[in-house]
Amino acid sequence: MAGLEDGREWAYRVDPYGFERPDDFDYASYEAFFSRYLVVLTRRAIKWSKLLKGKNSIQKSLKDMNRTFPDNVKFRRTADPCLQQTLYNVLVAYGHHNKAVGYCQGMNFIAGYLILITKNEEESFWLLDALIGRILPDYYSPAMVGLKTDQEVLGELVKMKVPAVAELMERHGVMWTLVVSRWFICLFIDILPVETVLRIWDCLFYEGSKIIFRVALTLIKQHQAFILEATNFPDICDKFKQITKGVMGGQLD
Template sequence: MERREAGRDWAYRVDSYGFERPEDFDYASYEAFFSRYLVVLTRRAIKWSKLLKGNKSIQKSLKVKRYIRKGIPNEHRALIWMIVSGAQANMEQNPGYYHRLLEGEKNDKLVEAIKTGLEEHITELWHLLLEGAAEARDMNRTFPDNVKFRKTADPCLQHTLYNVLVAYGHHNKAVGYCQGMNFIAGYLILITKNEEESFWLLDALIGRILPDYYSPAMLGLKTDQEVLGELVKMKVPAVAELMERHGVMWTLVVSRWFICLFIDILPVETVLRIWDCLFYEGSKIIFRVALTLIKQHQAFILEATNFPDICDKFKQITKGTFVTECHSFMQKIFTDPGSLPMATINKLRETCREKVLSQG
């Protein structure tokens, strides 16, 4: 009897994706939200089933875009991500390619970097990104709070993750392996439950949707953090002025938002809803999410009176009901920041890229 109770308690503490809930997890608020969200999920599942009608393909359209913004049911998520990102087409055009990468000759340095990256403590990259920050996160292994990635799990997803990263490093030699990719690939594996699909989705993200985010110089990542700073100047000027006054660089407060695509920053369901739109609409979704978080909490951020206080405020704004209520949160990201044309982002990228390059 006690063992059954303990089993039920353990199941309660682990969500459907395998993540252990923290000790301070607000079960009451979450259950109140999820009972409402379940109604939305059920309604969306019916609409998606009608849209797909058993087909394995869809054409991009305003209707599909609207459906994706309202959320993809989990049973269709991997398929839709594969189709709209172009990963499905690439996989079909390159049959057997993934397995050939795994069976081919390996670069020992790359393999060692991946093994080390998946196991060691704080890495050089995170020191670089968080230099000067009050706290650096312990990254001794990918998803330490996810039971599916533990060595005791059956099956253990660590080997699947290793395969995807090794294959990708040999596929994209210019990138190889960069810390942060393990989290992205890990999430893809949790959703697709398929090595090859995870590989092609990783390629869609790193090769097309987020170019230069994970290259050794991280030029795209650094550029987009500067772009966010410029967008905040335009849309939430008081916050931009606060950051400037206290000499807080954007990289100190948003680097993990960008490099982990909100993994381990926002709740799982919210991250997946963001990724639904990211695969369809591209990188500007990241700016919409970041601007919404900042705009919604402008008054709270402006209460900060010093450098550490600002950093702490940026940690706090990614917690609580606002981000847990993923359905209303996703509606806000398309209204709160206002107009955000890709032309504006591209123009800002040009000037910010030059600025980053001049800084060396």
């Protein structure tokens, strides 16, 4: 019985996607939030299912393998099955499929998330192809032209929507690529909670890359006062690191 209890406690400390929860995780708040959010998730699942039935269009060196979700029990070598092999298969297949891109850092996290959700190599491959080949062209090409362009576009949008933050960045010579590049490359993975990232991805697949700008602008606008407390270059960078800590899934709903 002791072993059974230990197993239940361990399972409770791991979220539905395999990530271990920290020691100070607020289970009560999470359960209260999720009991309300479950209704929303159910409604979205029905809507998403109808969309998929109506539209059938979504169908180099890999040294990053061991660094992909080290805190996820499903990607550990001791896991059975270990999703590292599935991830490797998807990334190698995509490298052969799209030789212009091959493999780019950040793709491992995106493919890893897709595998966790679909639990299927082929579905993960085609979703990855939809993201990289159609929705985010030139994000992961060697020159990353699309990525650099969109970060500059975000800078222009901030000038229009949150001018005080844009002025602060310009005054201290902080380039947008220094503070938001990971938001764009990893599509908010490890930036926002899992449930929030998946909600963003639902919108991303359905509406396209404009969703990335909406989320980025929302984060900046919501934390404008906090960002404006910065008084120098490193302080600004630190503020951007901190604004995504503790963001609850419902805030971007």
